[in-house]
Amino acid sequence: VRLVVAAPLAGAAVGLDAVPDPVFAGAMVGPGVAVDPERAPSTVVAPIAGTLVKLKPHAFVVTTGGGDTERGVLVHLGIDTVTLDGEGFTLLAAEGDTVEAGAPVVAWDPAAVEASGRSPVCPVIALDAQPGDLDALAEGPVAQGDPLFTWS
């Protein structure tokens, strides 16, 4: 099954090696693409349809399928943003919700994150995938909902 993972927000698609965190940059969390977001308040949406199995202000995971075919996509809103304790983030969904691709999940302001001295870049990660499982990796400007990568 080819799963198209959509950009959860608008910005510039960049390789994970551009993420200022060695664990993400080294694809240790998993392969994927990061979005360097537009510096304006925005709503971050689900990159795939599925279940919102984990939701924190700074990160969420959507899964699709079950059993051995289950796939999970992590969206991480900025780097080191866990230390903001949710300040500046508004949850628009609840953990356990069933969501469509494009459903609002979190509202935030990347400019405020940047002003706090943190990077607002958002890694979008295919959990438990191998690098060769992904193709059609986007690069450059993306609108919210544009294909970011395909997971085979």
Add this chain to the structure above:
Amino acid sequence: MVDMVDMVDRRVTVRTPDGLRARSAALFVQAAARAPARVVIAKGGDDPVSARSILAVLRLGVWPGDQVVLSAAGDGAGRALDELAALLAGEPDRTGA
């Protein structure tokens, strides 16, 4: 020669700064994947999950101060648990990874 290795358990209080969220979970899962033994991790009374799946580990929702139980069987089970338990306890990384 067949080794009959009993399942070994280790109860650990997690002391990494972020519990087992993206960063620490990634390091933990990579260490588990390197170990020849098969390791599972459980929190509370929940069913154990594979320590090699970052999705499964993230889904556990482990925070600093939480207790988890690691279990392993197979080659080097005890050594694998030593390494993973040290990682969760926030001890300095000895693997150089």
